Amino acid sequence: MNMLLVAEYRQGKVLGNFHELLAFAAQLQGQPSLFVVGDVNAPPAFPGRVYIADVTTYKEYDPSSHKKLLLEAVRREQAEMVVFAHSSYGWDLAPRLAMALGAAQISEVTAVIDGDCVVPACNSKLRRRVKSLSAITVVTLQSGAFSAQAAQTGTPAVIPLEIDEAGPYTFKGYEIATAGGVDLGKAAVIVSAGRGIGKPENVALVAELAKTLKGEYGASRPVVDAQWVEHHRQVGTTGQTVAPKLYMACGISGAIQHLAGMKKSEFVVAVNTDKDAPIGEIADVMVIADLKQFLPVLTEKLRMV
Amino acid sequence: MKILVCMKHVPDMESKFKISTDGRWYDDGDLAWRINEYDEYAVEQAVRLKEQLGDSDITVLSIGPERVKEAMKKALAMGCDRGVHVVDDRPSDRDAMAIATIIAAFARGRNFDCIFTGMQSQDRGSGQVGLLVGEMLGLPAVSTIVDFSCIGEHNYTIKRELEGGVRAVVEVRGPALFTCQLGLNTPRYPTLPNIMKAKKKELLTVPVAELAGGGNLQDTVRLFFPEKKGGGMLLEGEVPQLADKLIAILKEKTTVLA
Numbered sequence: 001m002n003m004l005l006v007a008e009y010r011q012g013k014v015l016g017n018f019h020e021l022l023a024f025a026a027q028l029q030g031q032p033s034l035f036v037v038g039d040v041n042a043p044p045a046f047p048g049r050v051y052i053a054d055v056t057t058y059k060e061y062d063p064s065s066h067k068k069l070l071l072e073a074v075r076r077e078q079a080e081m082v083v084f085a086h087s088s089y090g091w092d093l094a095p096r097l098a099m100a101l102g103a104a105q106i107s108e109v110t111a112v113i114d115g116d117c118v119v120p121a122c123n124s125k126l127r128r129r130v131k132s133l134s135a136i137t138v139v140t141l142q143s144g145a146f147s148a149q150a151a152q153t154g155t156p157a158v159i160p161l162e163i164d165e166a167g168p169y170t171f172k173g174y175e176i177a178t179a180g181g182v183d184l185g186k187a188a189v190i191v192s193a194g195r196g197i198g199k200p201e202n203v204a205l206v207a208e209l210a211k212t213l214k215g216e217y218g219a220s221r222p223v224v225d226a227q228w229v230e231h232h233r234q235v236g237t238t239g240q241t242v243a244p245k246l247y248m249a250c251g252i253s254g255a256i257q258h259l260a261g262m263k264k265s266e267f268v269v270a271v272n273t274d275k276d277a278p279i280g281e282i283a284d285v286m287v288i289a290d291l292k293q294f295l296p297v298l299t300e301k302l303r304m305v
Numbered sequence: 306m307k308i309l310v311c312m313k314h315v316p317d318m319e320s321k322f323k324i325s326t327d328g329r330w331y332d333d334g335d336l337a338w339r340i341n342e343y344d345e346y347a348v349e350q351a352v353r354l355k356e357q358l359g360d361s362d363i364t365v366l367s368i369g370p371e372r373v374k375e376a377m378k379k380a381l382a383m384g385c386d387r388g389v390h391v392v393d394d395r396p397s398d399r400d401a402m403a404i405a406t407i408i409a410a411f412a413r414g415r416n417f418d419c420i421f422t423g424m425q426s427q428d429r430g431s432g433q434v435g436l437l438v439g440e441m442l443g444l445p446a447v448s449t450i451v452d453f454s455c456i457g458e459h460n461y462t463i464k465r466e467l468e469g470g471v472r473a474v475v476e477v478r479g480p481a482l483f484t485c486q487l488g489l490n491t492p493r494y495p496t497l498p499n500i501m502k503a504k505k506k507e508l509l510t511v512p513v514a515e516l517a518g519g520g521n522l523q524d525t526v527r528l529f530f531p532e533k534k535g536g537g538m539l540l541e542g543e544v545p546q547l548a549d550k551l552i553a554i555l556k557e558k559t560t561v562l563a
Contacts, residue, residue: 010467061465061473064445088467092448095401095433099440104522105401107431116526122331122428123318129526168445170476172462177470189561213561225488237468246561253318267559269551274319280537285554288541298548305552305562 003030004079006070008089009038009055011174017085018044019148024083024141026149027112035073037066040160047154049077053161061089064167067096072161074101079136086140094140103136108256110145124256124278143237143260182216182232189215189246192235192262193223196251196272196291200228205295206250212302213246220252236261250291254279271295306361306458307415310351311408311422311435312344312380314373318427329525330397331428340376343423346485349492350453351421352384357455362386364417368407370394374508381503382495388506393513397429400521405437410516412442418459420482424449435484446482447475451489 003025007018014036025032033049037058043050051073058065070093074082082097084090086108098105111118113129117139121128184190191210193203203223210217219229221236235242237257247265252258254270254277262268263282270283271291280286287294316322316336323332340348348365355361365385367373370393377388391407393399399407412420420442422435432448439446451472452464459479464472466486495503538554540547556562 010471061475088449088465088473091432092436092465095436096440096446098433098522099402099437102522105431105433106523107433119430121430121528122316122322123430125318125322125530126331126528127531128528131524131526132522133524134522168477168481169447172474172476174467175464175472175474177472215561221487226491231470238466238470246555246559267555269555275539276321280539281531283537284558285538285540285551287547287551288539289544289547293544294547297544298551301545301548301552302562305556 001028001030001081002077002079003028003032003081003083004070004074004077005032005034006082006084006090006093007034007036007038007044008085008087009036009060011060014038014044016148017087017143019151020141020143020146021083021085022149022152023146024109027146030081033077033079034156035070037069040158043156043158044152045154046152046156048156049159050156051077051159051161058165059171061171062167062169063093063096064169065163065165066093067100068163068165069161070097071100072163074136076159081136082138084138084140086142090140094138098138101136101138102134103138104132104134105138105140106130106132107140108142109139110142120256123253125276142256177231184216184218184233184235184240184242187216187242187244189213189248190218190235190242190244191215191248191250192218192220192252193229193250194220194252195222196253197223198251198292200226202292203228205292205299209248209295209299209302212299215244215246218242220255220258249279249283250295252279253277254281306354306358306418308351308354308361308363309412309417309420310344310347310363310365310380310385311420311438312348312365312367312376313341313423313426314338314367314369314376315341315426315428324528328527330528338372338376340379341423341426343425343427343485343487345492346487346489347421347423348380348383348385349490350483350485351419352493353490354419354455355384358458364389366391366408366411368393368396368404368513377508378503379495381506381508382500383493384499386506388508389511390508391511391513391516400523401431401433402437402522403517403519405434405441406518407513407516408434408438409441410518411511412438418480420444422482422484424484424486435482439482442482444480444482445477446484447477448484449486450483451486453483453489
């Protein structure tokens with residue numbers, strides 16, 4: 001099967017996540033080629049065909065021209081599968097391409113069973129096995145689901161792509177969040193607050209416990225978005241990635257974006273009222289309790305240890 | 306300005322899910338239902354745009370069985386002007402392309418200037434429907450927006466959320482479609498007077514057969530619970546005993562209490 005893997009280019013660099021796409025292609029025993037809108041003079045190391053369109057012409061974000069360039073690559077490669085990372089670039093472009101190809105698009109693939117894709121459902125509480133019914137299939141892969149292949153070597157056969165296009169999108173540039181005062185990466189203990197804390201006053205319960213454990217407190221995204229906790233304390237894909245000795249997830253259901261930021265912690269304790277919350281998949285200990293009652297008692301007892 | 310908001314009714318994600326008898330989706334019974342979280346940001350953004358521009362009209366559309374009317378009433382109480390209920394008893398049988406086809410069929414010819422959807426649904430989570438609707442209608446579509454400003458009548462400056470705290474700034478000219486991400490805004494609570502007013506607002510009913518077309522491009526083989534990876538210990542019981550047990554475990558398995 002010919003597979004076209006879509007690499008991403010951001011702020012002047014090809015992102016490394018295409019190595020995960022290569023692992024997926026290897027698992028399916030496909031013949032991979034790469035596509036990237038990037039620097040024509042600096043193709044990624046890869047022992048195969050690489051379709052490159054010039055990023056200075058087509059910009060780092062312009063889904064309309066990127067889609068047309070991809071269509072051209074799919075046609076030339078006679079690809080039966082187009083593979084993206086399930087990222088802000090991939091999930092934005094994949095449906096547009098699928099629409100143009102009349103192809104099924106399967107989002108956030110975590111595994112493959114007998115040629116069918118497995119994707120998460122209901123906040124990762126469930127899994128769905130999906131079969132494509134179209135001649136070409138477009139997939140996006142969950143970050144981390146397929147272990148990245150080693151860095152590639154070899155000189156690619158570069159195939160430059162060009163189209164005539166003035167799309168409706170004007171990409172103005174990037175905004176980078178300013179780094180905050182707390183470096184959670186240095187803390188041995190992190191106690192994090194999730195949506196389950198219910199109201200901003202309860203952040204204090206989490207902060208108190210963190211202090212007692214001589215650690216820092218963090219938060220999952222919804223708590224930061226609600227402005228109950230500052231952004232620099234956010235753990236997850238859009239915040240910090242941490243690996244403390246102890247991570248306590250309080251009222252955090254365990255969305256993949258959060259797990260990506262803390263799953264390397266040495267020991268994980270989850271406090272949750274929902275036994276089936278996906279955080280249970282990676283927690284070493286899951287305490288089924290209302291954190292508003294449990295945390296103050298735990299803090300008090302720890303003070304006496 | 307004519308604004309369209311697309312909204313899905315989903316179960317509360319804290320619910321205890323059961324697999325349906327055909328094994329391909331979850332059982333509909335015994336669930337608490339709510340507006341898909343991302344769609345609530347879409348509703349809120351539409352209402353804010355109307356407040357900014359004045360002289361605008363917001364249609365909220367939802368596909369599903371009778372119960373979706375409850376969610377639409379909330380959207381009307383938040384400030385949408387009219388509801389369109391596309392009656393479909395089994396929307397979960399349709400893939401993203403089929404759902405987008407229905408929405409596009411409704412929107413075509415109605416000249417919406419601005420369309421908002423959530424970036425994904427909490428249950429299916431494909432993140433495709435909004436973008437597909439944009440493609441079908443030939444409109445520029447920007448996904449995963451966390452900041453929205455409308456300059457003049459039809460010029461939009463949008464911030465898209467990327468990974469690692471980075472945002473991309475993008476400009477488009479309307480008519481256009483936007484898919485809304487967490488953090489875009491804080492949805493308002495409907496006030497009692499607005500809830501009363503919403504009861505008088507128009508709620509149209511359209512049979513899905515009038516809008517649907519084409520089949521699915523993908524098929525759900527089955528829905529299942531992930532295997533629990535061993536090792537995790539479950540602690541249940543009274544709070545003081547739970548705290549004692551946890552402290553004992555932390556002393557044994559970690560060095561943080563040393």
